[in-house]
Structure formats: structure tokens, C-alpha cells
Amino acid sequence: MAGPPFLCPDQSGRGSMDTKKTTFNNRLLPYLLLAPQLFITLVFFIWPAAQAVKSSFEREDPFGLSTAFVGLLHYQRLFEDPNYLDALSRTAVFAVSVTALSMLLGLAFAASVDRLVRSGKVYTTLLVWPYAVAPVVAGVLWWFLFNSSTGLMPFFLEKIGIDWDHDLNGTQAMILIIIAAAWKQVSYNFLFFLAGLQSVPQSLMEAAAIDGSGPVKRFFNISLPLLSPTTFFLFIINVNYTMFDTFPIVDATTVGGPAQATTTLVYKVYQDGYLGLNLGSSSAQSVLLMLIVMVLTFVQFRYVERRVQY
Amino acid sequence: MVENRPFLTFLTHAFLILGFAVVALPVYVAIIASTHDISTLMSGPVPLLPGSHFIENYTQILTSASAANGLPNYSHMALNSLIMALVITIGKIAISIISAFAIVYFRFPLRQLAFWIIFVTLMLPVEVRIMPTYKIVADLGMLNSWAGLTIPLIASATATFLFRQFFMTVPDEMLEAARVDGAGPMKFFRDILLPLSRTNIGALSVILFIYGWVQYLWPLLVTTDPGYYTLMMGMKRMVTVQDGVIQWQLVMAGSVLAMLPPILIVIFMQRLFIRGLTETEK
Numbered sequence: 001m002a003g004p005p006f007l008c009p010d011q012s013g014r015g016s017m018d019t020k021k022t023t024f025n026n027r028l029l030p031y032l033l034l035a036p037q038l039f040i041t042l043v044f045f046i047w048p049a050a051q052a053v054k055s056s057f058e059r060e061d062p063f064g065l066s067t068a069f070v071g072l073l074h075y076q077r078l079f080e081d082p083n084y085l086d087a088l089s090r091t092a093v094f095a096v097s098v099t100a101l102s103m104l105l106g107l108a109f110a111a112s113v114d115r116l117v118r119s120g121k122v123y124t125t126l127l128v129w130p131y132a133v134a135p136v137v138a139g140v141l142w143w144f145l146f147n148s149s150t151g152l153m154p155f156f157l158e159k160i161g162i163d164w165d166h167d168l169n170g171t172q173a174m175i176l177i178i179i180a181a182a183w184k185q186v187s188y189n190f191l192f193f194l195a196g197l198q199s200v201p202q203s204l205m206e207a208a209a210i211d212g213s214g215p216v217k218r219f220f221n222i223s224l225p226l227l228s229p230t231t232f233f234l235f236i237i238n239v240n241y242t243m244f245d246t247f248p249i250v251d252a253t254t255v256g257g258p259a260q261a262t263t264t265l266v267y268k269v270y271q272d273g274y275l276g277l278n279l280g281s282s283s284a285q286s287v288l289l290m291l292i293v294m295v296l297t298f299v300q301f302r303y304v305e306r307r308v309q310y
Numbered sequence: 311m312v313e314n315r316p317f318l319t320f321l322t323h324a325f326l327i328l329g330f331a332v333v334a335l336p337v338y339v340a341i342i343a344s345t346h347d348i349s350t351l352m353s354g355p356v357p358l359l360p361g362s363h364f365i366e367n368y369t370q371i372l373t374s375a376s377a378a379n380g381l382p383n384y385s386h387m388a389l390n391s392l393i394m395a396l397v398i399t400i401g402k403i404a405i406s407i408i409s410a411f412a413i414v415y416f417r418f419p420l421r422q423l424a425f426w427i428i429f430v431t432l433m434l435p436v437e438v439r440i441m442p443t444y445k446i447v448a449d450l451g452m453l454n455s456w457a458g459l460t461i462p463l464i465a466s467a468t469a470t471f472l473f474r475q476f477f478m479t480v481p482d483e484m485l486e487a488a489r490v491d492g493a494g495p496m497k498f499f500r501d502i503l504l505p506l507s508r509t510n511i512g513a514l515s516v517i518l519f520i521y522g523w524v525q526y527l528w529p530l531l532v533t534t535d536p537g538y539y540t541l542m543m544g545m546k547r548m549v550t551v552q553d554g555v556i557q558w559q560l561v562m563a564g565s566v567l568a569m570l571p572p573i574l575i576v577i578f579m580q581r582l583f584i585r586g587l588t589e590t591e592k
Contacts, residue, residue, distance in 0.1 A: 020478075022485050023417050024495040033412035034424050036405040037465055041427050044462040045434045048442035055442070109329055112322045119323070125577060126330045128584070132572035133337075134524035136542050137565050140549055141336035144343065150558055152339060155355035186333065188587070195588055209313055244437040248526035252546050266437045273441040274531065282441050289438035297433045 049290060056283035074284035083260065084268070084285070091243060091264045094178060098246075099238035101182040103231070106189025111219060113190075114197040124194070131187040135180075139249035142180035146172075166254065170261025173254045177262050180253070181246045188241075189234050196230035197223055236300045243292070265289060337569075344368070344563035351558045363559065371563045381544050382536050384564065391540040391568075394459055394529070395522030401464035402518050403511055410473035411499055415485070432467040436528055444531050454535040463528060469514055472589055476510050477503065513586030516579050520572045541568040 056074055058067045078084045109127055113120045130138070146153045146166055154164040166173040200223055208218050247266050250256060256263035256271060263271065269289065273282025339356055346361035372384050381387065412418075413425060436443060443462065452458030480503065488498045526542045533539065539547075545568060548561050576583050 020415055020482055020485060022482050022489075024415055024498075026416065026495060027418065029495060030412040030416035030418045030421075033408040033416075037409040037470065038424060038427055040405070040461060040465040041431050044443060044446065045431050045439075045465060046427065048439045048446055049430075049434050051442035051445070052439050105329070109326065112326050112329075115319070115322050116326075123326045123330070125580060126326075127333060128580065129573045129576050130333060131587075132520050132576040133569045134526065134542055134545075134572075136524075136526050136545050137569050138336075140545055140561065140565055141340050143549075144558060144562065145336050145339055147558075150343075150351045150354075150356060152355050183333065183336070191584055191587060215313075215315065215318060244435050247437055248524075248542070248546075251526070251530075252549060269438070269440055270527075274444065279441060286438050286440065286442070290434060293433045293435065293438060 052283045052286040052290070054283075055279055056287045059280050070280070074280045075288075078281065078284055078288070083263075086260065087263050087265055087268045090174070090261075094174065094181075094246075094264055095239045095242040097178045098181045098185065098242040099235060101178065102185040102238060103189050103234055105182070105186045106234075107193045107227075109186070109190045110193035110197055111223070113194055115215070124191075127190055128187045130184055131191075133184060134248065135184060135245060136248035136252045138184045139177070139180045139253040142176060142183065143253040146176050166258075168258055170258055173258060173262050177246065177249050177254060180249050181242055185238060185241060189238070192230055192234055193227065196227045200226050233300065236296055240293070240296050240300075243289075337566075340562045340565050344559055344566055346559055348555065348557060348559050352555065367559050367563045368567075371560050371567070380536065381547055382539060384541075384544065384567070386537075387539050387541045387544045388567070390538060391523055391542070392571075393456070394525065394540055395519050397456070397460040398463050398522035398525075399515050399518040401460060402466045402469050403514055405464060406466050406469035407473050407504075407507065407511075408499075410470050410477055411503065413470075414474055414477040415495065415498075428465075428467050428470050430467075431465045436462075440527075440531065447532055453532050454538055456538075458532045459529060459538060463522070463525065466518075469518070472510060472514060473507065475589075476507060480506060509582075509585070510589075512579075513582045513589065515586075516575055516583045517586040519575065523572050544568075 059070045060067045113123045145151050148154050148165045157164045166176045250262055250267050254262040256267050269282055269285045272278045343356050345364040347363045447458045529540050
């Protein structure tokens with residue numbers, strides 16, 4: 001390794017790859033320190049991902065004795081399969097609904113708490129805990145609330161003429177998982193919006209107030225534009241959450257039904273691969289999902305630097 | 311506040327109280343339902359006031375109820391959840407802090423590559439690689455074992471980034487002073503970096519404990535032996551009744567118990583929790 005013996009001056013400029021200006025110069029030690037993390041990542045992340053890519057181009061005979069290269073066949077089939085295309089658009093609807101609902105509520109709560117000086121802390125405590133509820137528990141709680149024989153909601157909905165049965169009605173099943181997924185995520189968005197609002201310079205607000213703008217106008221003309229990096233960041237995070245972390249909600253309540261109405265992309269990978277043992281198709285679906293996460297992650301990191309700079 | 315607007319303040323309070331009521335509704339109903347017997351629950355919408363079966367239901371769930379579903383004892387599953395959450399928390403923090411130390415305080419060939427390999431874990435959540443990961447764990451003989459349940463979840467890019475971020479803010483003079491005193495890298499790590507990282511470790515622990523506690527898909531894939539079931543697995547089995555009635559009063563008692571530990575942690579360690587949340591998810 002080249003470089004002066006003890007003190008290595010930092011020549012790299014600023015960026016994610018910085019080290020200290022001064023570094024230790026042991027040769028073996030850094031590799032030992034990185035070994036556990038790298039080992040787990042290689043064995044349980046990169047290797048399986050590579051396997052998924054590989055088997056998405058292959059077909060295994062029914063006995064698993066031989067495999068044949070089939071090129072893009074699995075991908076082609078997926079995009080001709082109405083079930084997959086439905087799952088794709090359904091997941092988009094699900095992700096956008098959960099994101100919109102939980103972000104709007106989170107922002108409304110944050111803007112309200114931000115107005116209150118002394119009692120704000122109390123309300124924060126009252127609103128943060130749903131983050132800690134497991135998705136599977138959140139799903140079961142809302143499922144129970146909307147359950148057609150025991151639930152509170154169908155009882156009230158019936159009074160206004162809505163016949164609720166998420167075991168038969170696909171749209172209602174979708175609404176159920178949207179509510180359960182959004183409920184869990186509101187506290188997260190609330191905390192980030194609150195942090196964003198609290199870093200809006202007070203002097204700006206005062207100046208606007210002296211110029212005669214009221215609180216509502218100030219919110220839309222000053223706070224909201226300044227929050228746009230937070231909003232963008234939360235949008236990505238929430239789409240990511242809805243696509244991947246909501247598996248337990250679906251699995252414990254609707255199990256993808258009725259008639260596939262709540263089968264999201266992730267749930268379909270699980271159904272086709274783990275339950276249906278259709279390796280090729282499941283792998284192709286995995287690869288497509290990986291591409292989606294990669295795009296989301298890169299977009300997120302690209303903009304993250306600008307996130308909390310006011 | 312910039313100016314005093316009593317009516318707007320009143321509206322703000324009203325909105326937040328209403329908001330809290332809506333947010334708390336499912337949990338309130340769960341607590342209420344866990345104090346009634348099944349015939350009360352089945353005969354119409356859930357009552358809004360507590361019933362008299364609180365002790366009975368919770369005793370039943372803690373002692374015998376889960377056996378009916380072929381599940382281990384509830385406290386056994388709770389212990390499994392606790393072990394899993396703790397191993398994941400400690401494991402993630404341990405391997406992340408030493409990798410961040412390596413990346414920040416050493417320069418070595420392939421450092422950039424190591425950084426990218428760690429970064430990749432962000433892009434490959436277990437949900438997108440279900441089958442191949444399952445297969446590897448099966449090939450390694452790690453199905454139905456603590457190792458299989460926890461080790462694949464221990465790699466963490468976010469924790470590594472957090473520690474890296476924090477180490478970059480530690481003044482260089484610390485390192486120079488340590489070196490003048492003849493301290494080697496591990497002594498510097500143990501005696502200076504580790505104590506300085508206390509708050510970060512605390513904040514991260516809260517987030518990671520919750521992460522470990524609520525894990526669902528991974529245990530579902532790798533454990534078929536009920537002896538390894540966690541509370542989250544138990545939830546699923548209790549509501550998957552082929553024929554017959556879901557024992558809602560027990561499901562709700564189980565839900566209340568399963569969400570209590572992480573909720574208490576968030577409420578009582580709120581400052582660490584918020585810090586951990588807003589600083590890790592960058």
C-alpha cells in the first residue's frame with residue numbers, strides 16, 4: 001500500500017468516501033473489521049440476488065434434475081400475464097394511496113403540533129407510538145375493526161347504506177390494507193415533517209406575519225416550499241415501505257384475496273415461489289423488484305444531500 | 311408562535327385530539343375486545359366498554375390458549391421474539407460499528423468496493439429475494455435454528471452509514487493525541503470511539519430492537535418448527551383457522567401483549583427513538 005507511513009493526508013475531497021485526514025496504517029486489521037459484514041452481505045444478499053438473476057433466465061424440469069437456458073422467456077411471460085400486470089398496477093395504486101394518505105395526515109399533525117409551544121410534546125408522544133406496532137398486528141387490528149360479523153365499522157357503515165364485506169369485495173379489501181398500512185406509517189411521516197417544520201427559520205415567519213400574512217398563508221407560502229426536500233425524501237421512503245414492508249399485513253389478513261384483489265408484487269413473488277414453487281417466474285419477478293428498489297434507492301441518495309438544508 | 315390566535319389554537323387542539331382518537335381507535339377496540347368473551351363479540355359489534363373477562367382471557371393466552379392452534383406456549387413465543395430482537399440489535403450494531411471504524415480510520419486497497427458491497431444491502435430487502443435466500447439458508451443447514459433466524463438479518467447498511475457519519479465528526483485531534491500516547495487502533499476504538507458513540511448506539515438500539523421484534527417474513531420462511539415461532543408467527547396462526555370461529559378475544563389479548571413492549575420502549579425512550587429514526591433513515 002502506497003502512502004506515507006503514519007499520517008495519510010486526505011486528498012479525496014468531500015464525498016461519501018472520505019476517511020479521516022489521519023488514519024491508521026495497519027494492513028490486515030481493516031479487512032478483519034469488515035469481514036463479518038462483508039461475509040453476511042456476500043452470502044445472504046449478493047449471492048442470492050445473483051442466483052435470482054441466474055434462475056430468471058433458466059427453466060428447471062419438474063424433478064429439478066436439469067436446467068435449460070431460456071433467455072427472456074420468463075420475463076416475456078410475465079408481461080403477457082394479465083395476473084402480473086394487474087398486480088403491477090394494483091401495487092402502484094396501493095403505494096400511491098398509502099403514501100398520499102399517510103403523508104397528508106403526517107403533515108397535518110406536524111403542522112398542528114408545530115403551532116403549539118407547550119402542549120406540542122404531549123401530542124407528539126400521543127402520535128408516535130403506532131410506528132412500534134408490528135405490521136402483522138396492525139393488519140389484524142384493522143381487520144378485526146372491519147370484520148363483517150364482529151367489527152365496529154361495518155355496523156356504522158351499514159347505517160349509511162354501505163354493505164361492507166372485505167372477504168367478498170375486492171375494492172373493500174384493498175381499502176382495508178391501505179388503511180392499515182397508512183395507519184402504521186403516519187407517525188413516521190409526522191416526525192420527519194415536524195423536524196422539517198421546526199427548522200424553518202422563525203425570523204422568516206415573523207417577517208411574513210408583519211407583512212400581514214396569516215398562519216394558513218404562511219404555511220402554504222413559506223413552510224411547504226421549504227419542506228419540499230423532506231416531502232420528496234418521505235415520498236420515496238413511503239413508496240418503498242408500501243411495496244416491501246406491508247407483506248405481513250396482506251399475509252395475515254386478506255392472504256392476497258379475494259380473487260387476487262390484494263395480491264401485491266411482493267406477495268406474488270412469495271405465492272409463486274415459496275408456495276407455488278415456480279422458480280423461474282418467481283426469480284424473474286424478484287429481479288424486476290430489485291430493479292425497482294435500485295431506482296428508488298439511487299433517487300433517494302441522489303437527493304438526500306439537499307434534504308435538510310434550509 | 312408568531313401571533314396569538316385563540317380560535318385557531320382551539321381548532322388545532324380539536325384536530326389533534328380527534329386525530330389521536332382515530333389513531334388510537336383500533337388499539338382501544340383491541341383492548342376492549344380482549345376483556346370480553348367470544349359469545350359477546352360474535353353477537354354483534356364490539357362493545358365500547360370493557361367486559362369482565364380480562365383476567366380469564368389473559369390467563370388463558372399466557373398459559374394454554376396457543377396450544378389449541380398447535381403453537382408453543384405464548385410466553386415461549388414471547389421469549390423467542392425477545393431473543394431474536396436482541397440478537398439482531400446487538401449483532402447489527404457490533405458488525406456495523408467495526409465496519410464503519412475500518413472505513414473511516416483506515417485506508418486500504420478495495421476500500422471503495424467494500425463500501426459499495428455494504429451499500430448494496432439497502433437495495434436487496436429480503437422481500438425481493440425470497441426463494442434464493444431461503445435456498446441458501448436451507449443448503450447451509452440453517453433452517454429452524456437461531457443462526458438462520460438472525461444472521462441473515464444482521465447486515466445493515468444504514469447502521470454502518472450512521473456510525474461512519476458520526477466518526478467523521480469526531481475531531482482528528484483525538485486520534486493524534488491517542489497516537490502520541492502510543493495507543494493502537496483497537497485501544498483507540500475501545501477507549502475513545504466506543505464511549506463517544508454511546509448516544510448513537512442507544513438511539514440505534516431502540517430502532518433496531520423494534521425492527522427485530524416485528525420481523526415477519528423471514529421467520530415465516532425459515533422456521534417450521536413451532537419451537538422457534540415468534541409472537542408474530544403466533545398472530546398469523548391464531549387468525550388462520552380452517553373451520554370454526556377465530557377466538558377474537560384471545561387474538562386481541564395476544565395483539566395487545568405483542569405490541570406492548572415496543573410501544574413502551576418508544577414512549578419511554580422517545581428522545582432516543584426520534585433521534586435514531588431521523589438519523590438512520592438518511
